[in-house]
Amino acid sequence: MxxxxxxxxxxxxxxxxxxxxxxxxxxxxxxxxxxxxxxxxxxxxxxxxxxxxxxxxxxxxxxxxxxxxxxxxxxxxxxxxxxxxxxxxxxxxxxxxxxxxxxxxxxxxxxxxxxxxxxxxxxxxxxxxxxxxxxxxxxxxxxxxxxxxxxxxxxxxxxxxxxxxxxxxxxxxxxxxxxxxxxxxxxxxxxxxxxxxxxxxxxxxxxxxxxxxxxxxxxxxxxxxxxxxxxDFIGEINFFHATVKAVDGDRVTVNGGLLGVVALPRANILFDAAVGDALLLAIRPEDIGFADAGLAGTLAASTFLGETTLFQVQVAGRSDPIVVSNYFDPPSKDVHLNFPPDMLIGLPES
Ligand SMILES: Nc1ncnc2c1ncn2[C@@H]1O[C@H](COP(=O)(O)OP(=O)(O)O)[C@@H](O)[C@H]1O
Ligand SMILES: [Mg+2]
Structure with a gap:
C-alpha cells in the first residue's frame, strides 16, 4: 500500500x-x-x-x-x-x-x-x-x-x-x-x-x-x-532506428538498419509493437562486444576508466560514434562489433 x-x-x-x-x-x-x-x-x-x-x-x-x-x-x-x-x-x-x-x-x-x-x-x-x-x-x-x-x-x-x-x-x-x-x-x-x-x-x-x-x-x-x-538519462546507451518486420511467438524480427535483420525477444520490446512500426533499438555499451565479424568500424577515441575502457567507434552510415565498454583494448583500430539480440531493447520511436 x-x-x-x-x-x-x-x-x-x-x-x-x-x-x-x-x-x-x-x-x-x-x-x-x-x-x-x-x-x-x-x-x-x-x-x-x-x-x-x-x-x-x-x-x-x-x-x-x-x-x-x-x-x-x-x-x-x-x-x-x-x-x-x-x-x-x-x-x-x-x-x-x-x-x-x-x-x-x-x-x-x-x-x-x-x-x-x-x-x-x-x-x-x-x-x-x-x-x-x-x-x-x-x-x-x-x-x-x-x-x-x-x-x-x-x-x-x-x-x-x-x-x-x-x-x-x-x-x-x-x-x-x-x-x-x-x-x-x-x-x-x-x-x-x-x-x-x-x-x-x-x-x-x-x-x-x-x-x-x-x-x-x-x-x-x-x-x-x-x-x-x-x-538517455540513466547512463550511456546507443540507439538505432529500426522497423518491425514480423512478430511471431516470443520473437520480434526487426529491420535494424546498420544492425541488419535481428530477431529479439518479444519481452525486450517495451511497448505494444505491430508489424510496420518504427522503433528505436537500444543497447548499453557493456553489451556490445568486439568480435571477428560483425558491423565494421574504426576506433575513434577511448577513455580509460580504471576497470573498463569506453571506446568510441565510428561506423560508415552513422554520424554518432557507437559507444562500447570493454575490459580490454581491441587488437587493432579496425574493429567489428557484435550486438547480441537478447541485449537489444526496443523503445517507441517518439
Ligand atoms: N516560486 C517560484 N516562482 C517562479 N518560478 C519558480 C518558482 N519555483 C520554481 N520555479 C520554476 O519552476 C521550475 C522548476 O523548478 P524546481 O522545482 O526548483 O526544479 P528542480 O528542483 O528540479 O531543479 C524552474 O523553471 C523554476 O525556475
Ligand atoms: Mg531543486
Whole structure:
C-alpha cells in the first residue's frame, strides 16, 4: 500500500506547469528517489508534499489522509534542504533540540531524544561543539539529525548531498542508506545525480519537464527504460532506428538498419509493437562486444576508466560514434562489433 499518494498534481508559476499532472505512489518504509535534470520541477513537487507550496490541482495524501489543506507543521513530514540550514551560533545539541522545543517535552526526555539521535548520526562526542566549527559532512549529519529527531513518518530530502565534495558525498550516501534502514522511516530524496539515485534507492521515479516518465527499481530502470529520455538519462546507451518486420511467438524480427535483420525477444520490446512500426533499438555499451565479424568500424577515441575502457567507434552510415565498454583494448583500430539480440531493447520511436 502506498504511504504517500500523489494524484494528478499540477503547479504553475504564471507560465506553463512546472509540475504537470503528476501521479506518484511511494511505499512505506522504503528509500524512494525522485531523479531528474535541474529545473524539471523536483523541488516544487517536494515543497508541495511538505506543504510549503499549494498545488493548483490534484491531491496529496499521506497514510490515507488528504494533506492539501494541512499546514506544514501539522504534516507527518520533515524536510532536509539542499542548503542545509543549521544555526552556526548554536551548539550541535541545540541545533538538534531546536526541532523539539515546540513540543514542550520534559527536559530529561528532550535530552534523551537528542542524545539518541546524536548516536544515530555518530556525532556523540560533538554535542557541545558550535555548529560553525563542523566539517561539511558533520553539518549535514546535524541537519539530518534535526529533521529525524521529530520522528517524521516521511523524510523529504532535497539534494541533501549536493554541496559535499565527491569523496564525502559517497561516504554520506552509504551512511544515508544505513540510516534509512536503521530508522525505517520512508525517505523521499530528490537528486539530479543518476548514480546517487541508482545506488541509494529501492525505487526511483524519473522526472522531466514536470512529468514522471517511469517509476521502477534501479535495475529495471537501467535494463528496461520505458522511453528514450529515461534510457538517455540513466547512463550511456546507443540507439538505432529500426522497423518491425514480423512478430511471431516470443520473437520480434526487426529491420535494424546498420544492425541488419535481428530477431529479439518479444519481452525486450517495451511497448505494444505491430508489424510496420518504427522503433528505436537500444543497447548499453557493456553489451556490445568486439568480435571477428560483425558491423565494421574504426576506433575513434577511448577513455580509460580504471576497470573498463569506453571506446568510441565510428561506423560508415552513422554520424554518432557507437559507444562500447570493454575490459580490454581491441587488437587493432579496425574493429567489428557484435550486438547480441537478447541485449537489444526496443523503445517507441517518439
Ligand atoms: N516560486 C517560484 N516562482 C517562479 N518560478 C519558480 C518558482 N519555483 C520554481 N520555479 C520554476 O519552476 C521550475 C522548476 O523548478 P524546481 O522545482 O526548483 O526544479 P528542480 O528542483 O528540479 O531543479 C524552474 O523553471 C523554476 O525556475
Ligand atoms: Mg531543486
Amino acid at each position: 502506498a504511504y504517500l499518494s500523489i494524484r494528478q498534481v499540477s503547479k504553475a508559476f504564471g507560465g506553463p506547469p512546472v509540475v504537470d499532472a503528476v501521479d506518484l505512489e511511494v511505499p512505506q518504509g522504503r528509500f524512494f528517489a525522485l531523479l531528474g535534470p535541474s529545473g524539471c520541477g523536483k523541488t516544487t513537487l517536494l515543497r508541495m508534499i511538505a506543504g510549503f507550496e499549494t498545488p493548483d490541482s490534484g491531491t496529496i495524501a499521506i497514510d490515507g489522509e488528504v494533506m492539501n489543506a494541512i499546514p506544514p507543521h501539522l504534516r507527518p513530514t520533515n524536510m532536509v534542504f539542499q542548503s542545509y540550514a543549521i544555526f552556526p551560533h548554536l551548539s550541535v545539541f541545540d541545533n538538534i533540540a531546536y526541532g523539539l522545543r515546540k513540543l514542550r517535552l520534559p527536559k530529561n526526555e528532550l535530552k534523551a531524544r537528542v542524545e539518541a539521535m546524536l548516536a544515530t548520526v555518530r556525532l556523540e562526542g560533538l554535542s557541545g561543539r558550535g555548529a560553525g566549527q563542523l566539517s561539511g559532512g558533520q553539518r549535514q549529519r546535524v541537519a539530518l539529525a534535526r529533521a529525524l529527531v521529530r520522528q517524521p513518518k516521511l523524510l523529504l530530502l532535497d539534494e541533501p548531498l549536493a554541496a559535499l565534495d565527491k569523496r564525502l558525498r559517497e561516504a554520506m550516501q552509504v551512511e544515508l542508506r544505513q540510516l534509512q534502514r536503521q530508522v525505517g522511516i520512508t525517505f523521499l530524496m530528490v537528486t539530479h545525480d543518476q548514480e546517487e539515485a541508482l545506488s541509494l534507492a529501492d525505487q526511483v521515479a524519473v522526472m522531466n519537464n514536470g512529468k514522471i516518465l517511469q517509476v521502477a527499481s534501479p535495475r529495471e530502470l537501467y535494463e528496461r527504460p520505458n522511453c528514450r529520455e529515461v534510457a
